[in-house]
Amino acid sequence: MKPRPIRVWRLRIVALSIFLTPMPALEGLTFAQKSDSELSQDIAKLDSFLADRNLDSIEATVNKESAKWQERDRPSFIIYMSKACSLLSSYDIGDISKRASLLSRYAISVLLSGDLPLRDNVQFVSFLMFDPLVIDDATWKSLRQQKAELWLAARGRVESSVDATFDFADLPQLNVPTPRGSGVPNGISPSAIKDPKLRAEYERSIAENSAKARKYNDQYWLKQNAPDFYKNVERYLVNAYTRPPADPAQLERLLAQYVNDNGVRARILEQVRKSSQ
Numbered sequence: 001m002k003p004r005p006i007r008v009w010r011l012r013i014v015a016l017s018i019f020l021t022p023m024p025a026l027e028g029l030t031f032a033q034k035s036d037s038e039l040s041q042d043i044a045k046l047d048s049f050l051a052d053r054n055l056d057s058i059e060a061t062v063n064k065e066s067a068k069w070q071e072r073d074r075p076s077f078i079i080y081m082s083k084a085c086s087l088l089s090s091y092d093i094g095d096i097s098k099r100a101s102l103l104s105r106y107a108i109s110v111l112l113s114g115d116l117p118l119r120d121n122v123q124f125v126s127f128l129m130f131d132p133l134v135i136d137d138a139t140w141k142s143l144r145q146q147k148a149e150l151w152l153a154a155r156g157r158v159e160s161s162v163d164a165t166f167d168f169a170d171l172p173q174l175n176v177p178t179p180r181g182s183g184v185p186n187g188i189s190p191s192a193i194k195d196p197k198l199r200a201e202y203e204r205s206i207a208e209n210s211a212k213a214r215k216y217n218d219q220y221w222l223k224q225n226a227p228d229f230y231k232n233v234e235r236y237l238v239n240a241y242t243r244p245p246a247d248p249a250q251l252e253r254l255l256a257q258y259v260n261d262n263g264v265r266a267r268i269l270e271q272v273r274k275s276s277q
Contacts (some may be wrong), residue, residue, distance in 0.1 A: 003080040006156065016039075019074045036073075036076065037075050037125075039069070039079065039080065042080060043068070043079075044066045044081055045061060045065075046058070046061070046062075046084060046087055047087075047276065049061070049087070050091060051088075053091070053092075053094065055093050055094025055098060055099060055102070056094075058084075058087070058088070058093065058094075058102075059102055061068065061223050062084045062102075062106065065080060066080060066081055066106070066109070067194065070200065074113075074114070077110075078110060078116070078120060078258075081106055081107075081109070081110045081124075082120075082123065082124075084106055085103055085106050085107050085110075085124065085127045086107070088102055088103040088129055089103055091129060096132075096133060097132040097133045097134040097135065098132070099130075100131055100132040100133070101132045101135070103127055103130055104127075104128060104130070104132070104147065107124045107125070107127035107128055107129075108128070108147075108150065110124045110148065111124050111150055111252045112124065113220055117126070117161065118157060118158065118161055119216075119221065121154050121157060122154055122158065122225070122229055122242070125150055125151055125154040125215075126229075126232065128147045128150060128151065128234055129232065129235075130271050131147075131173075131236055131239075131240065131243075132142075133144075136176070137245050140243075140245075141245060141247065144240045144241070144243075144247075145250060145254075147236070147240065148236075148237060148240060148241075148251070148254055149254060149258070150177075151233045151236055151237065152233065152254060152255070152257075152258035152259065153258060154229075154233075154257075155216070155229070155230060155233045155258065155259070156258050158222065158226050158230075159226075161218070161222060161231075162219070162222050162223075162226060163215075163219055166215075166219045167221070168216075168220070168223075171216065172209050172210075172213040172216055173211045174187075175187030176202070176205050176209050177205070178193065178202055179193075179198045179201045179202055179205075181195070181198060182195065182198045182202065190202050190203050190206065212225050228229075234264075234271070236268070237251065237268055238268060238270070238272050238275060241272045242272055242275040242276050246276060248269070248273075251268070251269065251272065252265075252269060255268060255269070
């Protein structure tokens with residue numbers, strides 16, 4: 001493709017992201033949108049732990065505040081736990097095995113707490129990549145199976161969300177045309193249209209275009225992120241099931257349960273076999 005069309009396409013994508021449906025890391029919520037000063041203070045408290053990097057203090061704080069937010073407001077709970085997990089996954093804080101265990105426990109608590117938007121689901125599953133180095137065999141076998149199922153379930157959800165026939169050239173409108181006879185310019189507020197029938201028609205058009213924009217952004221996000229996520233799922237499974245104690249039968253059963261593609265199942269099992277030699 002020639003350079004100029006590529007630049008134009010990227011500009012159109014940016015315009016859609018800005019004017020139609022912003023795509024934050026956590027769907028529908030950003031720190032800027034939350035006016036809750038208490039949540040902001042609790043998040044700031046997590047940042048303050050980077051000074052002394054005391055893992056015990058972080059654990060005590062997260063245990064207390066996460067329970068509070070989970071009971072009070074689910075969106076705030078997800079935001080708070082995203083921050084806590086990001087902190088543990090991004091910085092060298094305390095004992096590495098304890099940090100990995102805490103990260104796994106906190107991410108799993110969110111994943112098992114109820115339905116999550118797809119992007120949040122992918123984000124919290126991705127926190128499961130980090131396994132404790134020191135752990136007894138029985139605990140590791142149980143944790144490995146639980147994490148493997150969460151990875152595979154998220155993979156299936158991503159795969160089923162991809163629309164292979166989606167037309168990325170069919171873009172949503174930046175300004176929805178007003179109905180003929182309305183006498184007002186495109187993109188204006190529906191309240192400016194005096195005729196109730198024309199106003200209702202315009203509102204339907206806006207709703208349809210908004211839905212189209214959401215689907216476009218969802219499919220674009222999947223196009224950009226699904227391939228790498230599939231690779232991370234396979235990487236985690238191979239690393240986890242190469243690590244003793246071996247349990248190829250369990251992995252084969254989980255793959256048969258969650259993965260329809262015979263080629264993917266065979267590739268993962270073969271990688272584990274080779275890595276275990």
